Amino acid sequence: MKMTMPETVRHISFVPSAEFSAAREVAAKIQQAGFPAMLVGGCVRDLLNGVRPADFDLVTVAQPEELAALFPGCCRMIGACFGVSLLRYGAYEFEVATAREERNYLDGRHPESVRYTADLARDMERRDFTINALRYDPVSEILYDSVGGLEDLERGVIRTVGVAEERFSEDYLRMLRAVRFAARFRFEIAPETWRAIGALSGNCTRLAGERLYEELTRMLTGSDPARALELLRESGILKAVLPEVAALYGVEQPKEFHPEGDVWTHTLRMFEHQASADANLSWSVLLHDIGKAPSQSVDSDGRIRFFGHETIGAEMACAIAERFRFSNADRDAIVQAIRNHMRFASVREMRPGKIRRLLADPNFPLELELHRLDCISCHGMLEGFVYLLDCLRARSEHELPEMWVTGKKLIACGCRPGPAFKEVLDRTYEAQLNGNFAAEEEALRFALEFFGNRDGKNLPPRA
Ligand code: ATP
Ligand code: MG
Numbered sequence: 001m002k003m004t005m006p007e008t009v010r011h012i013s014f015v016p017s018a019e020f021s022a023a024r025e026v027a028a029k030i031q032q033a034g035f036p037a038m039l040v041g042g043c044v045r046d047l048l049n050g051v052r053p054a055d056f057d058l059v060t061v062a063q064p065e066e067l068a069a070l071f072p073g074c075c076r077m078i079g080a081c082f083g084v085s086l087l088r089y090g091a092y093e094f095e096v097a098t099a100r101e102e103r104n105y106l107d108g109r110h111p112e113s114v115r116y117t118a119d120l121a122r123d124m125e126r127r128d129f130t131i132n133a134l135r136y137d138p139v140s141e142i143l144y145d146s147v148g149g150l151e152d153l154e155r156g157v158i159r160t161v162g163v164a165e166e167r168f169s170e171d172y173l174r175m176l177r178a179v180r181f182a183a184r185f186r187f188e189i190a191p192e193t194w195r196a197i198g199a200l201s202g203n204c205t206r207l208a209g210e211r212l213y214e215e216l217t218r219m220l221t222g223s224d225p226a227r228a229l230e231l232l233r234e235s236g237i238l239k240a241v242l243p244e245v246a247a248l249y250g251v252e253q254p255k256e257f258h259p260e261g262d263v264w265t266h267t268l269r270m271f272e273h274q275a276s277a278d279a280n281l282s283w284s285v286l287l288h289d290i291g292k293a294p295s296q297s298v299d300s301d302g303r304i305r306f307f308g309h310e311t312i313g314a315e316m317a318c319a320i321a322e323r324f325r326f327s328n329a330d331r332d333a334i335v336q337a338i339r340n341h342m343r344f345a346s347v348r349e350m351r352p353g354k355i356r357r358l359l360a361d362p363n364f365p366l367e368l369e370l371h372r373l374d375c376i377s378c379h380g381m382l383e384g385f386v387y388l389l390d391c392l393r394a395r396s397e398h399e400l401p402e403m404w405v406t407g408k409k410l411i412a413c414g415c416r417p418g419p420a421f422k423e424v425l426d427r428t429y430e431a432q433l434n435g436n437f438a439a440e441e442e443a444l445r446f447a448l449e450f451f452g453n454r455d456g457k458n459l460p461p462r463a
Helices: 018-032 042-049 064-070 120-124 149-155 164-170 173-185 191-206 209-220 225-235 237-241 263-273 279-287 309-323 328-340 343-349 352-360 364-376 383-398 407-412 420-433 440-449
Strands: 008-011 037-040 057-060 075-079 084-089 092-098 100-105 111-116 135-137 142-145 296-298 304-306
Touching: 018 037, 018 057, 018 064, 018 084, 018 092, 037 042, 037 120, 042 135, 042 149, 057 120, 064 075, 064 084, 064 092, 100 120, 142 149, 164 173, 164 191, 173 191, 173 209, 173 225, 173 237, 191 225, 191 237, 209 225, 209 279, 225 237, 225 263, 263 279, 263 364, 279 309, 279 328, 279 364, 309 328, 328 364, 343 352, 343 364, 343 383, 352 364, 352 383, 364 383, 407 420, 407 440, 420 440
Parallel strands: 057 092
Antiparallel strands: 008 142, 037 057, 037 135, 075 084, 084 092, 100 111, 135 142, 296 304
């Protein structure tokens, strides 16, 4: 697809960070050797948005071997067949892509053939969205836009470069990327781009589990997971990749516990309240009630029930973890949080031993936060949560240091057990806890000094 849009050129200066300055030096050095070189993609978009870029990528017409000769010992090919080099420069690393044209994707992912081009504008045509296809020469401070990205950035629009159906058919992951960028920047998706996603969303089942996991996790831990999920659902992507979650839409719940609405609304509400960007917490939130769709039943008196939904949900989450290739540790944490999430409602009736084990579980912080989000996103009752916080505090108060002076030690020092024993030990320990001793020997001296009288008349003073 040849872009016919006339190129917009604009002079613009940015306040340079140290990394920006380093990237500019790299571009200058490549340019001095006679090859055009510019910043490209996400970093240009972020600079224009006033956001600090996560990394700086460059595009040049210099080929990988030419770059290696320009930066001896600092250049490593990372995408050998795509001509991408990783360049170490001072404290920084930059990805430098050799400008290329791409055609004929085979499997919705890998281009069949790669052809380098001397025209940097051609490289913009293979990029996913117009806002990601801007390039900036940091030496001359000129911004180049051959795809209308500047206008889309100003208007807040996600639009494919070129014909949407064609671009999505080359790489189905771009449909999820469109949703992620729309949610992240609170942009709209252009109508023709949105229509193409709707038509092609079913193909997302063909994407590798790892790529789906990474893209979904970035959405779920991003700035607006609820909006991302709504867009995924409306576009049909969710039904393709996570039908278990799509099925929560419209699953009614008892109004007295869930005034907020159906299971889908409840789940989104939890994301709106989530403060941390922890991936396992996000996946636990997303999947915690998936067992409700298959377990829903209605009593003869009209009451809605979800018998065993946490157990069913945990099994379903296992299958999802398999599909998306979660690590074993992540899978175990998420599945356990789902299986346990109803237990938290009855913590106040639990025996102390059970509570102690609950608190000692390494997964407890995640499960406690899931419980808090669960409560504040429906009935708002936090008694169980507060009770657990009290238990936590009591536990840390009772986690006492080891006694420096024990009965065994006193006996070893020649003291004979007698009525004063316990009292001496208690008072010595009290003094230890109060910080009266610098070291164990001091505590022992203190105890022995007062042990002279076996009748316990000569006790150490209370600390
Ligand atoms: P982020 O801040 O999320 O990293 P980004 O725009 O830098 O955003 P990357 O995934 O790092 O995104 O990709 C860098 C650039 O490479 C993009 O801006 C885009 O131009 C191009 N790109 C990345 N993935 C694709 C893809 N699947 N299809 C087409 N172009 C892509
Ligand atoms: Mg990036």
